[in-house]
Amino acid sequence: MTDLAPISIKTKTETPRSVAASTILGVSVKAAVAIALPVVGLLFWEIAVAAGGFSGRLMPPPSRVAMTLWRLWKSGDLLNHISITTFRVLLGFIIGAAPATITGAITGYFGLARRLVDPSLQALRSIPSIAWVPLFILWFGIFEASKVALIAVGVFFPVYLGVSGAILSVDRKIVEVGRIFRLSGFALVSRVMLPAVFPAYVTALRSGLGLGWMFVVAAEFMGASEGLGYLLVDGQQLGKPDQIMAAIITFAVVGKVTDSVLLGATAPFLTWQDSYGREG
Structure with missing residues (x-):
């Protein structure tokens, strides 16, 4: 009987350098795919x-829009307009999202509060944004308070609806399991309800932030002398389509950046999810 020599199996180990390189490569590929369609x-x-399919006067080419953006950036005007508009959106987002979260949680959890408050809020949600402008100017004046209030109104309703709807759609069996384990009150909410509604809450916050960027345009039409909305009005009044397109593109880029920041800030709270598309 012959002795069998032990067989050694070599496993491939990844060094920190190779892991970092693969991470950078993966991020680069995702970034390239993300910008492929806009490019x-x-x-x-x-x-x-250039081929004459569109009028260069009314529909300026990207090269001319890029020159306008560079000129505004070089003078410092673009950064100033971006910072002012972003501040208005973020302030309105906080002011609108905080009470929306509380109100949505109350109406979603308590049936009496839902029957009492929700019909009125749903009716107010149907009012067009521009209809609030005269009232807010009358209440708060034409300066910053009225602009931030209009943005907050735009943020409030999608966040409220998302929170209330998420609580109402929590699977009853999950709640019953929590009660079987004798969870009640704060423990039931923090350990069962909150994890169940948080993914929908993040989506509601993203929707509210997106509407905040839409409402800031209407807000900055109210006599603003600074901001990206002012760039739009100034370009329209002075017949500068390249400036209008530059403002629209800036809105898109900055809005996407803020959405990505919000998504990144909430991602650590969703690491427990094993949902479809997480790898992508």
Whole structure:
């Protein structure tokens, strides 16, 4: 009987350098995929204007818009307008999202509060944003308070609806399991209800932030002398389509950045999720 020599199995171990390189490569690939569609669209836009498909006067090519953005950036005006508009949106977002979260939680958890408050809020939600402008100017004046109030109104309703709807849609069996383990009151809310509604809450916050960026345009139409909305009005009044397009593109970029920041800030609270598409 012959002795069998032990077989050694070598496993491939990843060094910190290889892990960092693969992470950087993965991030680079995702970034390239994310900007592929906008880049193709901008190239098509540039070629279409150069070929005479669109009027360069009314529909300036991306190259001219980029020159306008560079000129505004170099003078410092663009950064000033971005910072002012972003401050208004974030302040309105906080003022609108905080009471919306509390109100949505109360109406979602307590049936009496829902029957008492929800119909009135749903009716107010149907009012167009522009209809609030004369009232807010009358109440708060034409300066910052009225602008922030209008943004807060735009943020309030999607966050409220998301929180209330998420609580109402929590699976009853999950709550019953919590009660079987004798969880009640704060423990039931913190350990069962809150994790169940948090993914929907993040989506509601993102929707509220997006509407905040939409409402800031209407807010800055109210006699603003600074901000990206002012750039739009100034470009329209002075016949500068390149400035209008530059403001619109800036809105898109800054809005996407703030949405990504919000998503990144809430991601650590959702690491427990094993949902479809998480790998993507």
